[in-house]
Structures are given as C-alpha cells and as structure tokens.
Amino acid sequence: MAKKALILIADGTEEMEFTITYDTLVRAGVECTSANVQSGGSPYGSVGTSPALVVCSRGVKILPDTTLQPLSAGPDKYDALIIPGGLKGAETLSQSTEVQTLVREYYERNKIVAMICAGTLAAKTAGLPSQPVTSHPVVKNDLASTYDYKEDSVVVSDAVPGKGTLVTSRGPGTVFPFAFKLVELLCGKAKSDEVRVPMMFPRGVDY
Amino acid sequence: MAKKALILIADGTEEMEFTITYDTLVRAGVECTSANVQSGGSPYGSVGTSPALVVCSRGVKILPDTTLQPLSAGPDKYDALIIPGGLKGAETLSQSTEVQTLVREYYERNKIVAMICAGTLAAKTAGLPSQPVTSHPVVKNDLASTYDYKEDSVVVSDAVPGKGTLVTSRGPGTVFPFAFKLVELLCGKAKSDEVRVPMMFPRGVDY
Numbered sequence: 001m002a003k004k005a006l007i008l009i010a011d012g013t014e015e016m017e018f019t020i021t022y023d024t025l026v027r028a029g030v031e032c033t034s035a036n037v038q039s040g041g042s043p044y045g046s047v048g049t050s051p052a053l054v055v056c057s058r059g060v061k062i063l064p065d066t067t068l069q070p071l072s073a074g075p076d077k078y079d080a081l082i083i084p085g086g087l088k089g090a091e092t093l094s095q096s097t098e099v100q101t102l103v104r105e106y107y108e109r110n111k112i113v114a115m116i117c118a119g120t121l122a123a124k125t126a127g128l129p130s131q132p133v134t135s136h137p138v139v140k141n142d143l144a145s146t147y148d149y150k151e152d153s154v155v156v157s158d159a160v161p162g163k164g165t166l167v168t169s170r171g172p173g174t175v176f177p178f179a180f181k182l183v184e185l186l187c188g189k190a191k192s193d194e195v196r197v198p199m200m201f202p203r204g205v206d207y
Numbered sequence: 208m209a210k211k212a213l214i215l216i217a218d219g220t221e222e223m224e225f226t227i228t229y230d231t232l233v234r235a236g237v238e239c240t241s242a243n244v245q246s247g248g249s250p251y252g253s254v255g256t257s258p259a260l261v262v263c264s265r266g267v268k269i270l271p272d273t274t275l276q277p278l279s280a281g282p283d284k285y286d287a288l289i290i291p292g293g294l295k296g297a298e299t300l301s302q303s304t305e306v307q308t309l310v311r312e313y314y315e316r317n318k319i320v321a322m323i324c325a326g327t328l329a330a331k332t333a334g335l336p337s338q339p340v341t342s343h344p345v346v347k348n349d350l351a352s353t354y355d356y357k358e359d360s361v362v363v364s365d366a367v368p369g370k371g372t373l374v375t376s377r378g379p380g381t382v383f384p385f386a387f388k389l390v391e392l393l394c395g396k397a398k399s400d401e402v403r404v405p406m407m408f409p410r411g412v413d414y
Contacts, residue, residue, distance in 0.1 A: 014230075016223075016226055019223055019226040019227075020379075022265065022266075023221075023222055032266070034267075056230075058230040058234060059233055059239070060229055060230065061271075062269055063270060064268075065266075136407065153409040171407035172230070172407070173406035173408030173412070174407055174408070198343075199379040200377040200378035200379070200380045200381055202381060202414065204411070205411075205412055
C-alpha cells in the first residue's frame with residue numbers, strides 16, 4: 001500500500017521547501033496531502049474543508065489540498081508529518097495547538113516527524129524530548145538550549161526507543177537531501193536513488 | 208530600478224522548476240510576474256486578466272499572478288522571459304504561437320531568454336538560430352539536430368552579436384544553478400552570492 005504524508009502549509013511558508021518536498025515524495029509514489037493551517041487558532045479549521053489560498057514567503061500562491069482537520073489528520077491516516085520553514089509560516093505552524101498535538105501524536109505512535117528550516121521550532125513548542133536536531137541558523141538560539149544542536153544538512157534522530165523518527169534540516173539548499181532521506185525512510189534506498197537520477201543533479205553533488 | 212522577469216506557467220509545469228526560479232529571483236530583488244498560458248491557443252488570453260489555477264506536474268496547485276497578455280508581456284516590460292519544464296506544461300508553452308512570438312521578440316531585443324528541462328523545446332518552435340543549448344535528456348533528440356547540444360548543467364549562449372542571451376538548463380536538480388546564473392546576469396555576481404548564502408547548501412555543493 002502506498003505510503004502517505006501530510007505536509008502542513010500556512011501564509012509565509014517557504015515555497016521551495018514546501019514544493020521540493022511534496023514533488024519529490026509524489027515522484028516516489030507517496031500520497032501527499034497539503035493542509036492549510038490558518039493563523040489565529042484556525043477557528044474554522046474543523047468545520048470547512050475548502051482550503052484558502054496560501055501566499056508563500058516570496059509571493060508564490062499555492063492552493064493546498066485541504067484545510068487542516070485535526071480529527072482526520074492523525075498518525076492512523078498518514079505515515080509522516082512534515083513541517084516546512086519560512087519564518088512567518090513556521091511561526092503559525094509551531095504556535096498552533098492543533099499542530100503541537102499532531103506532532104506529539106505522530107511522535108508517540110512511532111511515525112516520521114520531519115521539520116525543515118524554522119519549522120524545527122515545532123519540535124520545541126510541541127515539547128518533544130531532547131535529541132539531535134538542526135534548523136536554519138536564524139532560529140538556532142531558540143533550539144540549542146533544549147536540543148543537541150547539529151550543523152549537518154539533514155539530522156535523523158531515533159533518540160527514544162519505540163517513539164518516532166525526527167528528521168530535521170536547514171533551509172532551501174538542503175531540501176533535496178531532506179526529501180530524499182524521507183523517501184528512503186518511507187520507501188527504501190532503491191526508490192530514493194530511482195527518483196533522484198532523472199532530476200539531473202550536477203556532477204559532484206553527492207546527495 | 209529593479210529588474211523584472213516574466214515566468215510562464217501552464218498545467219503540467221514542473222513545480223520545482225517554476226518555484227525555485229521565482230523564489231530565488233525574488234530573493235535577489237527581481238520583480239517576478241508569473242503568467243498562465245492556457246492550452247488550445249488560449250482564446251481568452253488577451254481578454255481577461257484573472258488567472259486560472261494551474262495544476263503542476265506532481266499535483267501542486269499554483270495561482271499565477273496573471274494570465275498571459277501578449278501585448279503587455281513584451282521585452283519593453285521585462286528584462287527576462289523564463290520558460291520552465293515539465294513535459295505537458297512545456298508542450299503547451301512551446302506550441303503556443305503567442306509564446307513563440309514573445310521568445311523571438313525577447314531574443315531580437317537583446318534580452319535574456321531562459322529555458323529549463325523540456326522548456327528548451329520553445330527555442331526550436333520559436334525558430335531561434337543554432338547555438339549551444341541543453342535540456343532534459345528526454346527531449347535531447349528533438350533538439351540535437353538543430354542545436355549544438357551540450358550536457359552541462361547550465362548553458363549560457365550569446366551566439367549572435369546584438370541578439371539575446373539564451374540560458375538553458377536540464378531539470379529539477381539544476382534549477383538552483385540556473386536561477387543563480389539568472390541572478391548573476393540580471394543583478395551581478397555579488398547579488399547571486401548574497402542570495403545563495405542563507406539558503407544553507409551542503410558543504411561540497413559548488414554552485
């Protein structure tokens with residue numbers, strides 16, 4: 001059965017981080033659903049299903065697949081929860097109590113929780129335990145006192161036996177290796193290699 | 208004065224190629240306008256201004272900034288014309304007589320004409336003269352008899368003195384160096400370096 005991933009998005013989400021992750025997972029056969037998380041506590045989040053247009057960090061306008069419906073967005077429905085960066089978007093996502101609850105549920109249920117750039121702030125606001133993480137340097141100081149902060153492009157943490165896998169990454173320049181790592185974890189290394197080849201990376205790029 | 212770029216988009220456009228180019232140029236201060244080119248000769252292309260939603264090659268739904276209005280899309284308004292790939296989207300763009308006319312106008316007026324992946328087909332359908340180009344390998348056979356086909360990640364051609372600069376590239380894996388080259392040509396190498404640093408590319412990536 002095809003793996004499934006839920007990718008959150010909000011006004012101010014970094015459009016390259018969102019799009020590269022979504023597209024690469026779809027190429028691997030993962031069924032992706034993007035869900036709009038509205039700022040201000042999303043008062044209509046659990047009522048309507050018609051998503052509003054999102055204006056991303058550099059002005060690209062994306063229509064998400066759905067509006068976040070917490071009751072149907074849990075780890076019984078998806079294999080991975082993905083939180084992109086972009087400062088304003090990551091602030092909305094990490095401050096949402098609904099998102100914080102989902103992050104804890106995916107982590108408790110031994111699923112993949114993946115965050116990139118400022119999106120890693122959601123690990124802290126959700127209260128995930130101390131473990132190796134990375135992020136965009138602009139939010140390093142918010143994370144370094146709580147977590148074992150790394151400067152690797154992609155950090156995979158299985159710190160607590162039986163709990164989820166936390167995958168974190170740094171910014172637009174590390175989204176491809178981040179997405180390939182998610183494909184590897186969900187579908188295996190062979191699928192990741194298969195997806196990578198037709199993308200035509202320059203010689204010398206080793207992810 | 209800020210430089211301006213017109214980026215074409217259609218159903219089936221490769222969303223990473225579109226988004227990475229748009230976002231990177233905006234980070235450099237280039238004013239980007241995305242214009243929807245509808246298939247079937249775009250009968251309403253020069254009437255309405257309200258763009259329709261585009262469904263990209265892997266399902267990301269993007270609302271362009273405008274619908275292509277050929278009379279206000281010419282080289283007197285923009286410094287660069289950019290054509291992304293994605294097989295179905297590139298077919299629509301390269302077969303559009305309006306797009307073919309724009310490609311020739313930008314080229315004749317010594318502007319930048321940039322194509323990536325299958326988007327390079329538009330050089331041929333517009334009748335640009337023989338010169339060095341690259342593309343995704345999947346359309347190499349359509350181009351190699353007409354052009355001096357290269358396998359470099361980004362090819363910059365100023366083959367005809369006084370005519371435009373043709374910039375071509377290969378696929379999602381080469382969009383970052385393609386976008387940085389466009390920034391360099393429009394805004395200078397220092398701006399390209401400035402935009403690149405906060406994106407956090409892995410060590411060893413040399414574009």
